[in-house]
Amino acid sequence: MRYGPTDVLRGVDLRIDRGEVLALLGPNGAGKTTTVEILEGLRVRSAGHVRVLGTDPGTGGEAWRARLGIVLQAWNDHGRWRAGELLDHLRHFYTPYTTPYDTAELLDLVGLADQAGTRIAALSGGQRRRLDVAIGLAGRPELLFLDEPTVGFDPQARQEFHELITRLSAVDSTSILLTTHDLAEAEKLADRIVILAGGTVVAEGDAATLADRVAGNSRVRYRLDGEPVTHSCADATGYVRDLFARHGEHVTDLEVHRASLEDVYLAMVRDIESGLRTEAPADLMGANA
Numbered sequence: 001m002r003y004g005p006t007d008v009l010r011g012v013d014l015r016i017d018r019g020e021v022l023a024l025l026g027p028n029g030a031g032k033t034t035t036v037e038i039l040e041g042l043r044v045r046s047a048g049h050v051r052v053l054g055t056d057p058g059t060g061g062e063a064w065r066a067r068l069g070i071v072l073q074a075w076n077d078h079g080r081w082r083a084g085e086l087l088d089h090l091r092h093f094y095t096p097y098t099t100p101y102d103t104a105e106l107l108d109l110v111g112l113a114d115q116a117g118t119r120i121a122a123l124s125g126g127q128r129r130r131l132d133v134a135i136g137l138a139g140r141p142e143l144l145f146l147d148e149p150t151v152g153f154d155p156q157a158r159q160e161f162h163e164l165i166t167r168l169s170a171v172d173s174t175s176i177l178l179t180t181h182d183l184a185e186a187e188k189l190a191d192r193i194v195i196l197a198g199g200t201v202v203a204e205g206d207a208a209t210l211a212d213r214v215a216g217n218s219r220v221r222y223r224l225d226g227e228p229v230t231h232s233c234a235d236a237t238g239y240v241r242d243l244f245a246r247h248g249e250h251v252t253d254l255e256v257h258r259a260s261l262e263d264v265y266l267a268m269v270r271d272i273e274s275g276l277r278t279e280a281p282a283d284l285m286g287a288n289a
């Protein structure tokens with residue numbers, strides 16, 4: 001993707017399998033929204049090859065669009081409508097092409113069963129966001145795009161949303177592409193994570209693989225006869241086994257810290273932004289990248 005003389009996406013190579021949850025991570029301006037909008041058919045790419053559900057998004061018609069669900073970042077129209085009314089209205093657009101959700105079932109699915117008769121303007125921020133998700137799901141999409149879906153959710157709503165995503169992918173084989181800045185969310189939900197920075201894919205894989213590849217060492221902390229010790233090693237299990245064999249009850253307050261996705265992500269983005277790393281090293285990329 002190029003705007004004037006500037007390439008904002010370069011050589012982005014992505015594949016999402018059916019029923020897979022893929023999280024697209026990256027700092028502000030990395031190119032996430034641009035990528036997603038190209039896939040949704042909302043933005044025309046400058047070059048490259050794209051197929052979404054077998055169709056080029058640049059030429060996809062209504063029947064193709066009906067198979068996608070899109071949840072944008074914020075959507076503030078229709079405040080005077082009641083939640084159930086709006087979903088009832090929307091489902092009719094899908095009936096020529098798909099089997100849309102029954103409105104009551106959909107409201108229940110997103111945790112808004114009690115708000116069917118509530119005016120949209122009177123919903124709380126989190127309820128509003130749940131309705132956005134319901135709107136994206138209305139046509140029972142095969143592929144769902146979620147742009148920062150849980151912003152404004154309280155912990156319980158977040159937990160329920162995670163259960164919904166897991167259910168959609170595992171039970172209904174819905175493929176899901178989500179963008180998020182919440183690394184814990186990506187780690188929890190995604191089968192695969194793609195990190196974009198500066199318009200290019202700098203790493204991909206599941207959370208554990210990414211963490212292992214970038215920072216193979218774990219940190220072991222404990223007290224030996226009350227004295228604090230910190231040790232960094234690749235085989236924490238072996239180290240701890242040996243530690244107890246040698247020192248037994250003299251060891252207290254043991255903690256083993258594996259590099260989290262957040263540690264990895266922040267280290268990578270720091271490198272890229274400071275110009276230390278302009279391209280992904282080969283060992284950061286998944287085997288099939």
Ligand SMILES: Nc1ncnc2c1ncn2[C@@H]1O[C@H](COP(=O)(O)OP(=O)(O)OP(=O)(O)O)[C@@H](O)[C@H]1O
Binds near residue numbers: 026033035
């Ligand atoms: N219409 C446009 N014209 C020129 N440049 C644009 C346009 N839209 C986006 N860009 C540039 O493309 C780059 C990628 O933007 P994009 O919105 O895709 O990033 P993002 O990863 O979604 O960021 P955020 O996390 O802030 O939402 C940015 O440098 C942005 O300034």
